Amino acid sequence: MNNKELANLIFPDIDKTIEDYKKIYPKRNLDKKQKVTRFAPSPTGYMHIGGVYQALTNYMFAKNSNGIFYLRNEDTDSAREVENATKLIMETLKEYNITPDEYEYQGEIVGNYGPYVQSERKEIYHTFIKHLIEIGRAYPCFCGKDQLDEMRTRQEERKKRTGYYGAYAKCKKLGIDEQIEKVRNKEPYVIRFRSKGNFENKIPFEDLAKGKLSLSENDIDDVIMKSDNMLPTYHFAHIVDDYLMGTTHVIRGEEWLPSVTKHIEMFEAFGFEPPQYIHTPLLIKKDGDNIRKISKRKDPEASMTYYDEKGYPKLAVIESLMTIINSNYEEWHTKNPDKKYTDFIYSPDKMSSSGALYDLMKLDDISKNIISKMTKEEVYEESYAWACKYSDSLKKLIEKDVDYYKAILNIEREQKNPRKDIAKYSDIESLIWYMYDELFHPENYEWGKITDLDEIRTILNTYMEKYYTEDKEEWFHQVQLLADELGYASNMKDFKKNPEMYKGNVADVATVIRVALTSKCQTPDLYEILKLFGEDRIKERFAKI
Ligand code: GLU
Numbered sequence: 001m002n003n004k005e006l007a008n009l010i011f012p013d014i015d016k017t018i019e020d021y022k023k024i025y026p027k028r029n030l031d032k033k034q035k036v037t038r039f040a041p042s043p044t045g046y047m048h049i050g051g052v053y054q055a056l057t058n059y060m061f062a063k064n065s066n067g068i069f070y071l072r073n074e075d076t077d078s079a080r081e082v083e084n085a086t087k088l089i090m091e092t093l094k095e096y097n098i099t100p101d102e103y104e105y106q107g108e109i110v111g112n113y114g115p116y117v118q119s120e121r122k123e124i125y126h127t128f129i130k131h132l133i134e135i136g137r138a139y140p141c142f143c144g145k146d147q148l149d150e151m152r153t154r155q156e157e158r159k160k161r162t163g164y165y166g167a168y169a170k171c172k173k174l175g176i177d178e179q180i181e182k183v184r185n186k187e188p189y190v191i192r193f194r195s196k197g198n199f200e201n202k203i204p205f206e207d208l209a210k211g212k213l214s215l216s217e218n219d220i221d222d223v224i225m226k227s228d229n230m231l232p233t234y235h236f237a238h239i240v241d242d243y244l245m246g247t248t249h250v251i252r253g254e255e256w257l258p259s260v261t262k263h264i265e266m267f268e269a270f271g272f273e274p275p276q277y278i279h280t281p282l283l284i285k286k287d288g289d290n291i292r293k294i295s296k297r298k299d300p301e302a303s304m305t306y307y308d309e310k311g312y313p314k315l316a317v318i319e320s321l322m323t324i325i326n327s328n329y330e331e332w333h334t335k336n337p338d339k340k341y342t343d344f345i346y347s348p349d350k351m352s353s354s355g356a357l358y359d360l361m362k363l364d365d366i367s368k369n370i371i372s373k374m375t376k377e378e379v380y381e382e383s384y385a386w387a388c389k390y391s392d393s394l395k396k397l398i399e400k401d402v403d404y405y406k407a408i409l410n411i412e413r414e415q416k417n418p419r420k421d422i423a424k425y426s427d428i429e430s431l432i433w434y435m436y437d438e439l440f441h442p443e444n445y446e447w448g449k450i451t452d453l454d455e456i457r458t459i460l461n462t463y464m465e466k467y468y469t470e471d472k473e474e475w476f477h478q479v480q481l482l483a484d485e486l487g488y489a490s491n492m493k494d495f496k497k498n499p500e501m502y503k504g505n506v507a508d509v510a511t512v513i514r515v516a517l518t519s520k521c522q523t524p525d526l527y528e529i530l531k532l533f534g535e536d537r538i539k540e541r542f543a544k545i
Contacts (some may be wrong), residue, residue: 001176007133009183010140010191014126018270021124021244025113028246034067036248039093039100040238042074043085047092047304048296049358050253050283053321057280058251059098060325060346067248070102072241073117076231086117092304096314113245118237125232128240128270129191129225137269138224140189141171142182161199163220164192172221191225193236197265205260208249208278208348218262235259239266247275251348254279278348283324284355294358301360311386311425313374315341316367323366324356364423372418376410379422383409386425394429397436404532408435411528419524434518435532440541442519448511449504453545459486459512460542468535475527476510483509517541 028036037058041051062069071093073086090105102111104120115121132138141164143151148164155162172194174182183189197217205215224236232240242250257279267274283294285301296302307317322329322341327350329341336343371379380402387394398405412419421431433439450456462485467478480490483506489495495505514526517538523529530538 001180003134003136003176006140006176006180006183007130009180010133011126011130014123014130016123016127018128018131021127025244025246028068030067030246033065034248035062035065036068036070036246037062037251038070038072038242038245038247039098040072040074040241040252041089042077042234043089045085045088046296047088048302049294049304049307049321050302051089052092052096052098052304052317053283053325053356054251054253054280055093055098056096056318056321057278057325057346059100060342060344061249061251061278061348062101063342064345068101068246069098070111070113070245071100071104071116072245073104074234074237076118076237077234096318118241119231121237121241122231124244125225125237125240126230129232129236132193132224132269133191135269137194138191139171139174139194139221140179140183141192141221141223142174142187142189143171144188164223165195165199165219165221169221188227190223190227192221193224193262193266193269195219195221195262195265197261203261205264206276207257207260208276209281209351210254210257210279210353211349215261218265220262222262224266235262236266239263239270239272242275243267243270243272249278250275251278251280254281278351281352281354281356283358285358291355291357293355301358309390309426311383311390311427312363312367312423313370313382316363316370319366319370320358320363323362324352324358326350327352367423368420371422372413372420374413376406376413379409379413380406383425383428391426391429394425397429397439404435407532408432411524411532421524434520434523435529437537437540440519445515445519445545446521447515448521449508450512456512456516456545459509460516460545462486463513464539464542468538470531470535472527472531475530479510479513480506516545 030036039051039055039058041054059069061067071090073089075086086105090103093099102113102116104110104114104116109115129138143164147170151164151168152162154160155168169192171179171192195218197219199216199219201217202214203217205213207213222235223233225232231237238250241247260277260279264274284291285294285299294302300306307314319333319341322333322344326344326346328347329344332344333339333341374382380398383394384398387398422428434442447456450459459482463479463482466485467482469475469478483490486509487503488509489499489502489505492505492507495502510526511521514523514529515521517526517529517533533541
């Protein structure tokens with residue numbers, strides 16, 4: 001009896017060979033510079049910001065080289081219902097413009113290297129496993145859970161590395177006849193890779209982000225096919241897929257770095273050249289004095305739904321990720337304010353080695369900038385779409401008078417130094433509520449220097465009686481005249497020279513008008529607000545004081 005018979009016994013229906021698949025999926029017709037990368041999530045029904053960070057890095061690297069970025073659905077671990085999970089992944093990528101060139105979605109396969117869903121590639125994996133059995137690089141393992149638990153306990157007690165290796169790898173030593181007999185007797189088994197490595201040996205490994213490393217050779221006989229559903233494990237499936245799909249660079253989280261030697265050994269067992277690797281740092285955040293991993297359990301911002309619910313422009317989220325993908329992105333962006341982030345050239349060696357610090361304050365800053373550069377039409381459209389999904393109150397406010405809403409948005413917009421107060425669409429209502437009479441029930445008025453109500457009323461009344469104008473060029477001059485009349489310095493120079501001669505200055509007077517109108521001491525341009533209100537509404541506001 002020989003390995004071939006064992007392989008046929010385990011996979012009687014597999015009649016294709018590796019060579020057949022090499023023909024079905026020929027090498028891609030690309031030049032050496034063009035990169036092929038992939039985003040290969042497991043569909044869990046949850047889209048982590050770290051996933052988008054991975055996808056974006058892969059996308060940038062492929063696109064910079066005019067290469068291919070594809071999506072592969074790694075669903076071999078989840079017996080769960082994956083349809084919605086797959087939808088969430090694809091829709092998120094599309095919304096963020098990280099659209100893959102090749103993918104499988106809702107029954108449609110785009111690209112010549114599909115299926116792109118692992119559970120649909122069982123026959124391919126079986127062919128490759130069959131090959132490994134034939135060449136003696138994979139074997140059935142009959143160790144049950146109890147045996148493996150016992151092995152682990154023993155290893156832990158003796159302070160040994162855990163895992164199926166060396167003398168612990170019992171089934172590695174079974175003779176071929178014994179293996180065949182057990183399979184025939186229908187003893188349950190998994191298939192393990194037969195490692196030839198020696199853990200004591202160090203091998204050089206170059207990660208394009210982390211640089212040159214020296215890693216211990218793999219000696220673990222990992223499970224490559226599970227017993228219940230005969231589906232492969234991640235360790236094995238991705239080897240086959242990355243080979244057949246022509247991946248040139250595997251960009252994935254650094255949690256996979258410890259397994260890279262086993263992956264390389266598997267590629268080599270087939271005689272395939274391994275791809276190049278970029279292991280990306282974890283997304284971390286400041287939590288008080290600590291720095292820790294962004295956690296699905298603790299941090300709402302871990303989920304992509306957070307950004308949607310808060311109403312961040314997609315571009316803001318992307319740019320905030322770009323700043324942590326490459327340390328030189330921000331500088332580049334400052335120097336090239338009119339270029340798109342996709343014009344940036346991503347360099348793996350400019351990734352942080354100690355974790356990528358993700359910061360919501362930073363996101364807010366980036367977002368404020370982006371929103372400040374949008375036209376009123378754009379902010380209207382985006383914020384209205386957001387409100388339709390998440391805020392009935394803003395939706396109603398907008399619908400009541402779209403032009404008025406746009407006019408409010410347009411205060412200090414579409415000009416050289418635009419206002420930068422909106423970080424996300426959910427901020428808008430709390431920034432503009434005072435522009436709506438039905439919402440104007442201020443809890444307090446944020447008076448500045450002048451707090452005496454009689455004085456305030458005098459200022460407001462005199463303003464309306466003698467100095468009110470709708471003329472943009474004139475209005476501030478009128479406030480100056482008002483200041484003069486009531487004993488306030490109408491220009492700051494005079495005031496600074498002799499402050500004791502005045503009750504205050506023109507800015508204090510303008511603040512009174514601002515606060516009386518809005519209750520806030522800080523608002524966008526006062527003249528624009530006055531103009532939007534018009535005389536009657538201004539009087540109504542002043543009458544409340
Ligand atoms: N399915 C793996 C994960 O979700 C993919 C890792 C890889 O990119 O190879 O972590």
